[in-house]
Amino acid sequence: NAGVTQTPKFRILKIGQSMTLQCAQDMNHNYMYWYRQDPGMGLKLIYYSVGAGITDKGEVPNGYNVSRSTTEDFPLRLELAAPSQTSVYFCASSDNRVNEQYFGPGTRLTVT
Amino acid sequence: GQNIDQPTEMTATEGAIVQINCTYQTSGFNGLFWYQQHAGEAPTFLSYNVLDGLEEKGRFSSFLSRSKGYSYLLLKELQMKDSASYLCATYNDYKLSFGAGTTVTVRA
Numbered sequence: 001n002a003g004v005t006q007t008p009k010f011r012i013l014k015i016g017q018s019m020t021l022q023c024a025q026d027m028n029h030n031y032m033y034w035y036r037q038d039p040g041m042g043l044k045l046i047y048y049s050v051g052a053g054i055t056d057k058g059e060v061p062n063g064y065n066v067s068r069s070t071t072e073d074f075p076l077r078l079e080l081a082a083p084s085q086t087s088v089y090f091c092a093s094s095d096n097r098v099n100e101q102y103f104g105p106g107t108r109l110t111v112t
Numbered sequence: 113g114q115n116i117d118q119p120t121e122m123t124a125t126e127g128a129i130v131q132i133n134c135t136y137q138t139s140g141f142n143g144l145f146w147y148q149q150h151a152g153e154a155p156t157f158l159s160y161n162v163l164d165g166l167e168e169k170g171r172f173s174s175f176l177s178r179s180k181g182y183s184y185l186l187l188k189e190l191q192m193k194d195s196a197s198y199l200c201a202t203y204n205d206y207k208l209s210f211g212a213g214t215t216v217t218v219r220a
Binding site: 031033035040041042043044045048050058059090100101102103104105106 | 116120145153154155156157160199201206207208209210211212213
């Protein structure tokens with residue numbers, strides 16, 4: 001199993017551009033999550049999904065959108081990039097709501 | 113909301129023991145996780161406590177007191193590879209809320 005994969009690994013965006021961060025898992029997990037991690041800070045939950053077709057907002061959803069059309073994929077969309085969205089983005093999945101989350105390697109995004 | 117506090121940094125010597133404390137105040141609580149995160153890498157799972165008491169897993173142990181809103185992670189026989197950030201996270205209603213993490217530096 002590849003586990004949780006994320007693309008791209010690095011990206012530089014200009015203010016106002018848009019992009020989609022890709023996340024996929026091959027463990028047949030129902031639960032998937034997007035976090036952002038700023039330097040010296042803990043991970044903040046952006047959006048999560050408890051199954052295909054079901055998504056919900058986390059702690060910091062503004063400026064982002066998600067979709068979950070399949071169990072495997074959970075892309076995160078930035079519509080109008082802002083410098084405040086410069087961060088490291090992690091995707092995670094779990095097979096049960098009380099089990100450990102498996103994290104992808106992260107996407108390092110810079111908005112200038 | 114969630115308020116989770118843990119020390120910013122700790123330093124210890126190879127072979128020693130270090131205890132990382134975590135206190136939390138939450139509006140809902142189903143359990144507490146500890147994750148390890150090496151610099152530039154993704155977090156990896158260490159432990160999960162849902163009941164009061166000590167859970168031991170090799171060199172790592174985790175303790176939880178729900179009534180006191182308190183947990184600690186104990187790292188024994190420290191090795192250089194244990195230099196990392198340790199994240200305390202409370203679990204409630206499908207979601208994890210993370211503390212800012214404690215950076216542990218192991219010195220030879």
